[in-house]
Amino acid sequence: MSAPASSAPAVAPPTEAGLLDFARRAAADPALIASLPLDPHGRTWVRLEGPGGSEAWLIGWPPGSGTGWHDHADSVGAFVTASGELTEHSLAARLPTEGWTSLELTAGVDRHRRLAAGHGRAFGRHHVHEVLNESPVRHAISVHAYYPPLPRIRRYSRTGQVLRLEQVERPEDWQ
Numbered sequence: 001m002s003a004p005a006s007s008a009p010a011v012a013p014p015t016e017a018g019l020l021d022f023a024r025r026a027a028a029d030p031a032l033i034a035s036l037p038l039d040p041h042g043r044t045w046v047r048l049e050g051p052g053g054s055e056a057w058l059i060g061w062p063p064g065s066g067t068g069w070h071d072h073a074d075s076v077g078a079f080v081t082a083s084g085e086l087t088e089h090s091l092a093a094r095l096p097t098e099g100w101t102s103l104e105l106t107a108g109v110d111r112h113r114r115l116a117a118g119h120g121r122a123f124g125r126h127h128v129h130e131v132l133n134e135s136p137v138r139h140a141i142s143v144h145a146y147y148p149p150l151p152r153i154r155r156y157s158r159t160g161q162v163l164r165l166e167q168v169e170r171p172e173d174w175q
Contacts, residue, residue, distance in 0.1 A: 014052040016122035019145040020078035022051045023120055026058070026143040027082035036060050038139050048143070055149035061086065061140040066132035069156035069163065071095075073126070075146040080120030084140025088113050088121070090129035095163075097126055105161045128156065128163070 014022070026032055026048065037044055038060045050056030055075075061084070069089075079086075093109040115121065120142075123129070133140040155167040 011052060014050070014054045014145070014147045016076045016078060016124065018051060019054060019076065019147060020080070020120060020122040022054070022056065023078045023080040023143040023145050024118075026056070027080040027118070027120070027141075032058065033082045033141055036141060038062070038141075048145075050145045050147070052147065053149070054145050054147040056143065056145040058082075059142050059144060061131075061133035061142070063133060063135050063137055063139065067130050069128060069130045069158050071126050071128045071154050071156075072146055072150055073097075073152045073154060075148055075150050076122070076124055077127070077144065077146040078120060078122040079115075079131070079142050079144040081115045081117050082141040082143055083117050084133060084135060084138050085114055085116045086140050086142055087132045087134050088115060088129050089132070090123075090127065091163075093128075095126060095128060100165065102162060102164045105163055107161070 036046055036058050040062055042062065043065055044060040046058045048056035048058055090111045091105065091109045092111050093105065095103065113121070150171060153169045154165060155169065157164045157166050
């Protein structure tokens with residue numbers, strides 16, 4: 001005799017587009033955005049319930065703050081600016097995922113975009129970028145979502161065309 005078939009449908013994991021849609025909807029929620037405590041000197045964040053088991057964050061960016069160069073390892077993600085404006089610098093290059101500490105980047109890999117309120121972007125696995133609030137006077141707020149939940153974040157330093165792996169953070173380092 002075979003076991004009875006499960007009646008629960010399989011749920012597909014969130015896609016980059018699904019994460020972007022979630023981030024857009026959350027960023028458009030004035031009550032949610034107003035609930036974030038802002039600090040004049042450091043980034044603030046609140047964890048949100050993301051779709052389909054994803055990890056999501058509401059993040060406040062004081063003037064002049066940023067993330068530094070990093071990636072989200074094996075997670076896909078998306079973020080949307082809810083207020084203010086964020087700048088993203090990214091690399092249009094697939095980097096090796098393991099076994100290196102320093103790479104010389106080729107010419108033409110740098111990308112730059114400004115994301116005003118209501119604008120965002122999705123990205124794939126191993127997307128290397130830095131996000132900045134370049135305003136000297138105004139906070140920015142954004143919504144970020146990742147799937148699977150972040151297993152680690154790799155942090156890099158950059159001097160000219162040389163990218164160096166500096167640190168690997170695990171969830172216990174930021175939660």
